[in-house]
Amino acid sequence: MKVAKFGGSSVANATQIKKVGEIIKGDQERKFIVVSAPGKRHKDDFKMTDMLIKMGTAYISNEEYEEYFTKVLGRFNEIILELNLSQTLIEEIEVTIKQTLALNVDSNMKMDAIKAIGEDSNAKIISAYLSDIGISSSYINPKEAGIIVSDEPGNARILPDSLAKIYTLRDKDGVFVIPGFFGYSEEGKLVTFSRGGSDITGSIIAAGVQASLYENFTDVNSVYTVNPNIVENPKEITTLTYKEMRELSYAGFSVFHDEALIPAIRARIPVCIKNTNNPEARGTYIVAEREVNDQCVSGIASDTGFCSLYVSKYLMNREIGFGRKLLNILEDEGISFEHAPSGIDNMSVIIRERNLTPEKEEMIINRINNELHPDTVSLQRGIAVIMVVGEGLVNTIGVANKATSAFVKANVNIEMINQGSSEVSMMFGIQANDLDKAITALYHSFFD
Amino acid sequence: MKVAKFGGSSVANATQIKKVGEIIKGDQERKFIVVSAPGKRHKDDFKMTDMLIKMGTAYISNEEYEEYFTKVLGRFNEIILELNLSQTLIEEIEVTIKQTLALNVDSNMKMDAIKAIGEDSNAKIISAYLSDIGISSSYINPKEAGIIVSDEPGNARILPDSLAKIYTLRDKDGVFVIPGFFGYSEEGKLVTFSRGGSDITGSIIAAGVQASLYENFTDVNSVYTVNPNIVENPKEITTLTYKEMRELSYAGFSVFHDEALIPAIRARIPVCIKNTNNPEARGTYIVAEREVNDQCVSGIASDTGFCSLYVSKYLMNREIGFGRKLLNILEDEGISFEHAPSGIDNMSVIIRERNLTPEKEEMIINRINNELHPDTVSLQRGIAVIMVVGEGLVNTIGVANKATSAFVKANVNIEMINQGSSEVSMMFGIQANDLDKAITALYHSFFD
Structure with missing residues (x-):
């Protein structure tokens, strides 16, 4: 049925x-x-x-x-x-x-x-x-x-x-x-x-x-492995897991209205994207689990319009509650964050630029200075995020290396890498104007 | 004087x-x-x-x-x-x-x-x-x-x-x-x-x-570029910045009692590590700023005894305050975290194992389940952290690629990468039993 x-x-x-x-x-x-x-x-x-x-x-x-x-x-x-x-x-x-x-x-x-x-x-x-x-x-x-x-x-x-x-x-x-x-x-x-x-x-x-x-x-016949506006005639994805779909749709893959699939996902119903104009085409299946094959990367998604809020303070990691207080300020101001990598003495928070008006920015930076007394606080705009997505990617030796090689080939500096918080993706942050060449290099590296 | x-x-x-x-x-x-x-x-x-x-x-x-x-x-x-x-x-x-x-x-x-x-x-x-x-x-x-x-x-x-x-x-x-x-x-x-x-x-x-x-x-004559217990006769570091020293000392470089340098750092006093038994040796200087040369990596530090708390929930990034609430639970239980990378629908928190007794672990996992209703929550022990440290590293194309190549060479899977939150370091998480071969490969890749 x-x-x-x-x-x-x-x-x-x-x-x-x-x-x-x-x-x-x-x-x-x-x-x-x-x-x-x-x-x-x-x-x-x-x-x-x-x-x-x-x-x-x-x-x-x-x-x-x-x-x-x-x-x-x-x-x-x-x-x-x-x-x-x-x-x-x-x-x-x-x-x-x-x-x-x-x-x-x-x-x-x-x-x-x-x-x-x-x-x-x-x-x-x-x-x-x-x-x-x-x-x-x-x-x-x-x-x-x-x-x-x-x-x-x-x-x-x-x-x-x-x-x-x-x-x-x-x-x-x-x-x-x-x-x-x-x-x-x-x-x-x-x-x-x-x-x-x-x-x-x-x-x-x-x-x-x-x-x-x-x-x-x-x-459309299916979901593509990469944005077809950047790479011509990219390969089609035959099967995605729910998690992969979600990570891809985050960064620009408009496969689905984000929350739409929740009821189907909870009930573990397989989903298929098909083309009314070409119903014979197999389409892309979105399922709870899939077999992981040699090709561990399913797709590469990307989106622009991000900014990075950087806060540093000597001995930050000794200060219990510092990260929480920083996120608390953002929450107070109604800002949801996309990603919050922290180091020893520093923390970055990646925010969608559209959520951060100049007024909000000023307010937040003032509050951070007054309440957290950091050594430095700064905001960088114009960041693009790339998600390399695939089940099994985290346990495959060499995926990060393949990806970083593509960036070198494209002569693009990586501002940010986040691997490990997600089981199915690796996130890169770069300057938005480097996006097309980075995506093209990544596509050829993983799908040629 | x-x-x-x-x-x-x-x-x-x-x-x-x-x-x-x-x-x-x-x-x-x-x-x-x-x-x-x-x-x-x-x-x-x-x-x-x-x-x-x-x-x-x-x-x-x-x-x-x-x-x-x-x-x-x-x-x-x-x-x-x-x-x-x-x-x-x-x-x-x-x-x-x-x-x-x-x-x-x-x-x-x-x-x-x-x-x-x-x-x-x-x-x-x-x-x-x-x-x-x-x-x-x-x-x-x-x-x-x-x-x-x-x-x-x-x-x-x-x-x-x-x-x-x-x-x-x-x-x-x-x-x-x-x-x-x-x-x-x-x-x-x-x-x-x-x-x-x-x-x-x-x-x-x-x-x-x-x-x-x-x-x-x-x-000791100086600070070494890598732990001499892992790599024999490693190169010496001639000059480090305060930030580099801090990132190195975090992961096993016992250069200094962590907080000891704060007064000197605030006053921007240069510091020199010298050997009483060989005072003619130049030693290692720790300074506010240094010239960044071709060799952008200063040192590689590593430490074991970390664990990773993983929490995932569909549409987590839509839920304003989720990350803050998670960190709040840790703060309530007196647990300071080392690093908290978050993805779209997931967040990992890296904690020193010694700070997480089995009782605390049970308490925290129960609270996360009851208060945050995640899809999954799990804890992985036995993680080692490697810090590749160097001023200028973030703006140098190819550093991440050089590092990930070393991991491939050593046949070590990277569980976690964090680059970009710190200006001077790149953090990798791996299984602790892979540590020596990973460090050796990284050392040869950056210092040979």
């Missing part, structure tokens, strides 16, 4: 939805279909969710909203027409939108309900289409499916009781099409997940029904 | 003290002489301070102490006789010991006064000897010299006003011999520094008189 989730580009228009139909037909195990709202059909297109937000914001602010309303309805109508589905569908959607706009609830709750129209309507359309091509399909609302969430508009979290309820869906006949992105609070309010939350719905359903596989259909 | 401090083996007997006399004669700049108590004359010998502690403990416990008293007095008498000094000296020392034992003060204060007899008596003897060979020398008591300390028996700290008082010694004529290891509280109580504290006295005097050089006479 599989859960298949289709992202925005996979359900952007009738052509794409027909592909989805073929995919569902192709494997009878595909019983639970989770769908996004229509995404972009081409580079300059709009995403349905963005248009719904515009419409909702205008409506709530008592501004002109009809232009957006027309675009929303027009796009759904186009899909329905091209799929030759009944016109009652578009009439139903129109009624739903009008009723949602007119809801007598607070504005946060109303916005959540408006945003959810994209997925909800698309699920109804796709279910109707699947029936039309001979699949015994039903639309199922998240409330009915059992997706019970916390009452945090735009940031819902799944409640523990949901999974047992969802499990009972297994016994029902036919294929179910479930709109992604939202659930219902215990009081019955519609609440959305954070943006990109259709992945969360898919993950929850996969965990709930204890799927044999959670298929995540996108518009 | 120089301060020369002579360690225990440099003043262990008359032969050694005669060498000290020659050294003082050899350079008129040597005005302040700080001396330890007599150390071991051969492998099975006793150190004067140990014997004084035995005597004091026995006396305070109302046990037989005369045997120790006789050994203490006998040893001083032997030195006095061999140096052909007046017998009134030994009579004075005997009176001092008896008066000290009979002091009507609490036992901590009495022990401090007893322990100080070794340095104090030796200073009197050495000053008398210097006068005897024609040097205008005076013994000066630490109270008179201005060494005013906190009232913490066995762990005194210098008080800020001391340095100005000590500075006035510059204007007095002649050479001064000052016993190391103790000072006086503001109330006039004798209080000792922690063990090895004669280095502290030397450092304080050097800072106070703003010496041009603080010479620390020991029984």
